[in-house]
Amino acid sequence: MEWTRSETLALAAPACxxxxxxxxxxxxxxxxxxxxxxxRAIFRACFDRFxxxxxxxxxxSRVTLDPLPGKDRKGSWGRKDEEFxxxxxxxxxxxxxxxxxxxxxxxxxxxxxxxxxxxxxxxDRGNFFHAVYRIEQKLGRVFxxxxxxxxxxxxxxxxxxxxxxxxxxxxxxxxxxxRKLGARQVLVPDQRTA
Ligand SMILES: [Zn+2]
Numbered sequence: 001m002e003w004t005r006s007e008t009l010a011l012a013a014p015a016c017x018x019x020x021x022x023x024x025x026x027x028x029x030x031x032x033x034x035x036x037x038x039x040r041a042i043f044r045a046c047f048d049r050f051x052x053x054x055x056x057x058x059x060x061s062r063v064t065l066d067p068l069p070g071k072d073r074k075g076s077w078g079r080k081d082e083e084f085x086x087x088x089x090x091x092x093x094x095x096x097x098x099x100x101x102x103x104x105x106x107x108x109x110x111x112x113x114x115x116x117x118x119x120x121x122x123x124d125r126g127n128f129f130h131a132v133y134r135i136e137q138k139l140g141r142v143f144x145x146x147x148x149x150x151x152x153x154x155x156x157x158x159x160x161x162x163x164x165x166x167x168x169x170x171x172x173x174x175x176x177x178x179r180k181l182g183a184r185q186v187l188v189p190d191q192r193t194a
Contacts, residue, residue, distance in 0.1 A: 008035065045152060102121065
């Protein structure tokens with residue numbers, strides 16, 4: 001995807017001295033890259049939504065019917081809150097290294113503060129916060145660039161239009177019961193020669 005100023009401007013930190021509040025960095029050959037302050041803002045928006053999903057009473061969980069593309073498919077029932085939380089955790093696990101994921105789990109999922117994390121992980125404060133920044137930037141980018149359904153913007157995840165995509169799983173072939181095949185078509189390996 002291409003990052004544009006109209007997208008990053010609202011997310012950038014006004015006091016950021018790298019992008020000067022514009023949200024974009026100009027790289028080599030004039031290529032534009034999102035500033036780290038934008039990536040961290042995206043991560044925080046998704047993390048806030050994740051916490052909201054998790055803190056809500058379970059009886060308030062709602063079931064939604066989402067239309068699916070294709071003439072034979074009417075729609076699919078789902079629980080968006082739980083799906084968002086599962087996506088948030090699974091994408092993070094897939095994206096981060098093992099040591100980064102350990103910090104992510106303690107600090108973001110289990111809610112340990114920096115002192116507890118530093119004790120548990122035998123890290124100093126500076127390295128811990130550098131790692132947290134790196135994790136936020138890495139995940140912020142993936143949450144936005146994910147295809148076909150990105151986690152950010154969060155409203156699009158919950159209320160956006162269905163996209164014309166199909167499952168990457170191979171369609172199941174029609175299985176013909178073995179008794180309908182002719183006797184000659186059924187190959188039975190000879191136990192004595194096999
Ligand atoms: Zn910035």
